Amino acid sequence: MASTIKDVAKMADVSISTVSRVINDSKPVSPDSRRRVLHAIEVLDYKPNAVARSLVTKKSNLIGVIVSDVGNSYVSQVLRGVEEIGRMYNYDILLSSSYGDPEVEVKFVNLFSQKQVEGIIVISDNLNQRLLFRLEEFKIDFVIINRFYNVKEAETVTVNNEKAAYEMTLHLIDMGHKSPAYVAIRKDMDQTNEKFKIRGYKEAMEKRGLSPHVVYIEGMEEGHAQDVYDEIKDELKNGDYTALFCSQDIVAIHLMNVCRDNGLRIPEDLSFAGFGGSDLSNIYRPRLTTVKEPYYDIGAVAIRKLLKRLENKDKEEEEENQEETILLPVQILKRDSVKDLNQA
DSSP states (O other), rough: OOHHHHHHHHHSSEEEEEEHHHHHHHHHHOOOOHOOOOOHHHTOOOOOOHHHHHHHHHHHOOEEEESSOOTTTHHHHHHHHHHHHHHTTTTEEEEEEEEOOOOHHOOOOOOOOEEEEESSEEOSSSSHHHHHHHHHTOOOOEEESSSBBOOOSSSSEOHHHHHHHHHHHHHHHTTTTTTTEEEEOOOTTTTTTTTHHHHHHHHHHHHHTOOOOOOESSOOHHHHHHHHHHHHHHHHHSSSEEEEEEHHHHHHHHHHHHHHTTTTTTTTTTTEEEOOOOOOHHHHSSSEEEEEEEHHHHHHHHHHHHHHHHTTTTSSSTTTTOOOOEOOEEEEOOTTTTTOOGOO
């Protein structure tokens, strides 16, 4: 049978409240009493009840993490950053996957609240307004990580999408591509990061005196790639577009497959660039030139941001000094899917 706090108090010859003070470091205890209590805890292998202790200290050292799908490569890399940095600061992670169900996300917030988590991190490609309302209602500190939607209502860690798209477009132009088109995802464009990427693309084109061409795709599935190809196949065959800069790696890879199926060689006939830097972009051949987002760093910075907020919770600078959005730098991975037309 597991030892209890009563067993510790009896062996140390002190009161239960004294044992509690030693465990929670809540009030002064004489050195002799502290020594006897710690010795009794070690001998009896006493494990304090974590929930009861958190009610006293107001600290559970638990962070709840809600993800859309832990099997997603992007999610797993961000999660690794969250978990490793959390462990450095002696925080444990309670992980739950919603698999894209907004009702399940709200359910997990309720569960985490019961588990006395100190904060919550949400890693998702969806925008769940009910979830945000629920988090505000519970007054739980949280950080939202979303690579697709522009989350204005919450603290977040992301990249400068406009600058990244600008730099990638300049790279394509410097490689001799005077007519690269940008392939944007149409879904919820007024709420997503697409508007920033398009802005960056257009700024780079206009800086070099070139005309921008934006092509819209309805989603990231393979069938949508076929629809885009059917829409622009004449421009592709005529050489009107020498490169396609796609807003997500998966969109680029689906389009590369469709183009190959229709007799286009990559990059000899058509070059491709993506956005994300996913593992798939390195496995696929030719390897995809892409904007590499620092997924691990996003997770690491997110939990550091959350823990700093928890640390400053009772200090005067809590609200006004909180930076809502942190933008991390990206890297342009120059690979095989872009042909250097300057050498043609």
